[in-house]
Amino acid sequence: MRKLALPALAIVAFIATWWILAASARSGLLPNPLQTVVALYQRLTAPRGFNHVGVTVYRVFLGTLIGAVAGIVLGVATRYSKLAEAAVRSVIYPLLQAVPTICWALVFVLWFGLHDTTPILTIAVAAAPFFLINVWEGMKELDANLIEMASSYTHNKGRILGKVILPMLYPYLFAAAKSGFSTAWKIVVPAEIFGSTSGMGYMLSIAFESYRIADVFGWTLAFAIIIIIFDYGLFNFVDKRYMRKWKTPELKPS
Amino acid sequence: MENPGTEALVIKDLRKGYGPLEVLSGISFSVARGELVCILGPSGCGKTTILRIAAGLIPFDSGEVVINGEDIGKNRNGLRNVSVVFQEPRLLPWRNARKNVQLSLELRKDSHGEEGTAEVDSALELVGLSDFAGSYPHELSGGMKQRVALARAIVTEPEILFMDEPLTGLDMRNREELQDEIVRIWSNKKVSLLLVTHDPAEAIHMADRIIVLSGRPTRIKSIIGVKSPRPRPRDSSEVRELEKTIRGLFAGESIGESPPR
Numbered sequence: 360m361r362k363l364a365l366p367a368l369a370i371v372a373f374i375a376t377w378w379i380l381a382a383s384a385r386s387g388l389l390p391n392p393l394q395t396v397v398a399l400y401q402r403l404t405a406p407r408g409f410n411h412v413g414v415t416v417y418r419v420f421l422g423t424l425i426g427a428v429a430g431i432v433l434g435v436a437t438r439y440s441k442l443a444e445a446a447v448r449s450v451i452y453p454l455l456q457a458v459p460t461i462c463w464a465l466v467f468v469l470w471f472g473l474h475d476t477t478p479i480l481t482i483a484v485a486a487a488p489f490f491l492i493n494v495w496e497g498m499k500e501l502d503a504n505l506i507e508m509a510s511s512y513t514h515n516k517g518r519i520l521g522k523v524i525l526p527m528l529y530p531y532l533f534a535a536a537k538s539g540f541s542t543a544w545k546i547v548v549p550a551e552i553f554g555s556t557s558g559m560g561y562m563l564s565i566a567f568e569s570y571r572i573a574d575v576f577g578w579t580l581a582f583a584i585i586i587i588i589f590d591y592g593l594f595n596f597v598d599k600r601y602m603r604k605w606k607t608p609e610l611k612p613s
Numbered sequence: 614m615e616n617p618g619t620e621a622l623v624i625k626d627l628r629k630g631y632g633p634l635e636v637l638s639g640i641s642f643s644v645a646r647g648e649l650v651c652i653l654g655p656s657g658c659g660k661t662t663i664l665r666i667a668a669g670l671i672p673f674d675s676g677e678v679v680i681n682g683e684d685i686g687k688n689r690n691g692l693r694n695v696s697v698v699f700q701e702p703r704l705l706p707w708r709n710a711r712k713n714v715q716l717s718l719e720l721r722k723d724s725h726g727e728e729g730t731a732e733v734d735s736a737l738e739l740v741g742l743s744d745f746a747g748s749y750p751h752e753l754s755g756g757m758k759q760r761v762a763l764a765r766a767i768v769t770e771p772e773i774l775f776m777d778e779p780l781t782g783l784d785m786r787n788r789e790e791l792q793d794e795i796v797r798i799w800s801n802k803k804v805s806l807l808l809v810t811h812d813p814a815e816a817i818h819m820a821d822r823i824i825v826l827s828g829r830p831t832r833i834k835s836i837i838g839v840k841s842p843r844p845r846p847r848d849s850s851e852v853r854e855l856e857k858t859i860r861g862l863f864a865g866e867s868i869g870e871s872p873p874r
C-alpha cells in the first residue's frame with residue numbers, strides 16, 4: 360500500500376498542477392486534463408479514429424521488426440565473416456549512427472512518396488542500430504566454454520547458433536528491443552508527419568495545422584499512454600518473467 | 614599392430630604445438646573397448662590438449678588418432694560419437710537439468726521437442742538426479758551440476774567418454790562419492806573412458822591403467838596397470854605402494870593441481 364502511495368501522490372500533484380496552469384493560462388493555449396481527455400475521446404470515436412492508432416502501432420511493430428531482423432543478421436554475420444565485420448565496423452554502423460533519422464525519412468518520401476513504406480522504413484533504420492550494436496557486443500562476450508561444449512556434439516553451425524549462441528544473446532536482444540521500441544515510438548511522429556496521410560503522427564500534424572490545441576494535447580496523451588503501457592507494462596513483465604534465468608552467476612558478467 | 618576391433622581409441626606418435634610452444638612430443642597409447650584409463654601429468658603438460666584432439670575439437674600437427682578403427686584425420690573431418698565432460702559443468706543457465714541433458718541429443722540430430730525423453734530420464738536417474746530434473750543450474754550444487762554434465766555426456770551413448778579433471782573444484786566428500794559413481798556408470802554403460810586427473814589417489818582408485826606424462830615437451834613416462842578388483846578400498850598397502858611409485862616418477866616436480874576455473 361505504502362509503495363503505491365507516493366507514486367499516486369505524484370500523479371495527483373501532476374494533474375493538479377496541469378489543471379491550475381491551464382486555468383491561469385490565456386484561454387485556449389493550454390487545455391486542462393479533462394478537456395484533453397474529451398478531445399482525445401472525440402478524435403478516437405470519430406470515423407476512422409481508432410484506425411489511426413492501429414496503423415501507427417502496426418508501423419511501429421513492423422518497422423522495429425524489420426530493423427531487428429536486419430540488425431541481428433548483420434550482428435551475427437560479424438562473428439562468421441571478417442568481411443561482414445569490416446563492413447559493419449567501418450561503413451554500416453557509422454552510416455546508421457551519423458545520418459539523422461529525419462534525413463532518411465525525407466529520402467524515403469522522395470523514393471516511396473506518402474506510402475506506408477516511408478514511415479516503416481524510417482522506423483526500421485532508427486531501430487536497427489540498437490539491435491546491431493547489442494548483438495555485435497554480445498557476440499564478443501560469448502562464453503567460449505559453452506560453445507566448445509556444443510561443438511563437441513555437432514559441427515552444424517546453425518544448430519549451435521540456434522540452441523546456444525542466440526539464447527546467450529537474449530539479454531542483449533532484450534536491451535535492444537527496449538531501446539529500439541522506445542526510439543520507434545518517438546520517430547514515428549515525425550515519420551508520419553513527413554511521410555504519411557494516416558496515423559497518429561499525421562493526425563497530430565493536422566490538429567497542429569488547424570490550430571486545434573486540445574487535439575494536439577489529446578494525441579500527445581495517446582502517445583504517452585501507449586508508450587507507458589509498453590515500457591512499464593510489457594517490458595517489465597517480460598523482464599521479471601523470463602530474464603531472471605539469464606542473470607545467474609553462471610553467466611559471465613561482462 | 615592393434616586390432617581395431619578391440620581398441621576404442623588408438624593414438625600413435627601424436628605431436629602438437631601451439632606456435633613455437635612444443636607441447637605433445639610423440640605420444641602413443643590406446644584405450645581398449647570398455648577400459649577405464651586415467652591420464653596423470655604435471656600442470657600444463659598437455660592433458661587437456663590430448664582430450665581436445667581426441668574429441669576432434671582442435672587439429673594436430675602429426676601422428677594418428679583412431680577411434681573405433683576410424684582415423685579422425687588431422688583436420689577432424691567428420692564427428693565421432695564421443696562425449697566430453699569438462700572441468701566446469703558448462704550447463705546452459707536458461708535450461709533446467711532435463712533440458713540440459715537433452716541438449717546433446719538435440720545437437721547431435723535434428724530432434725525436436727520430446728524425442729529422447731526416455732533416454733534423458735534414464736540418464737538423469739543413472740546420475741541420481743531424477744528429483745531435480747526441473748531445477749535450473751543456479752539451483753544446483755557444484756557436484757549436482759557436474760552430474761548433469763555427466764548425464765548430458767552419456768545420454769548420446771558415446772563410444773568413448775572423455776573427462777577432463779571433472780572433479781577438480783569439488784570438496785573431498787563429493788569427489789570420492791563421484792569417483793565411485795563414475796566407476797559405477799562406466800561399468801553399467803560398458804563405455805570406454807579416458808579421464809584426466811592430477812590426483813594420483815583418484816587415478817589409482819578408478820583406473821584400469823594409468824598413463825603418466827612428463828612435463829613439456831611431453832612424452833609418456835610410464836603406463837601403470839592397476840589390477841586390484843573393484844570396489845577398491847581407499848587405503849591399502851597396494852594403494853600406498855602405487856602412490857609411492859607414481860610420486861617417485863615425478864621425483865621432485867609436483868604433479869600440480871590446475872587452478873580451478
Ligand SMILES: Nc1ncnc2c1ncn2[C@@H]1O[C@H](COP(=O)(O)OP(=O)(O)OP(=O)(O)O)[C@@H](O)[C@H]1O
Binds near residue numbers: 655658661663811
Ligand atoms: N589455444 C592455445 N594457444 C596457445 N597455447 C596453448 C593453448 N592451449 C593450451 N596452450 C598451452 O599448451 C600447454 C598445454 O596446455 P593444456 O591445457 O593442454 O595443459 P594441461 O595439462 O591440461 O594443464 P592443466 O593441468 O593446467 O589443465 C600449456 O602450456 C598451455 O599454456
Ligand SMILES: [Mg+2]
Binds near residue numbers: 660661
Ligand atoms: Mg587441463
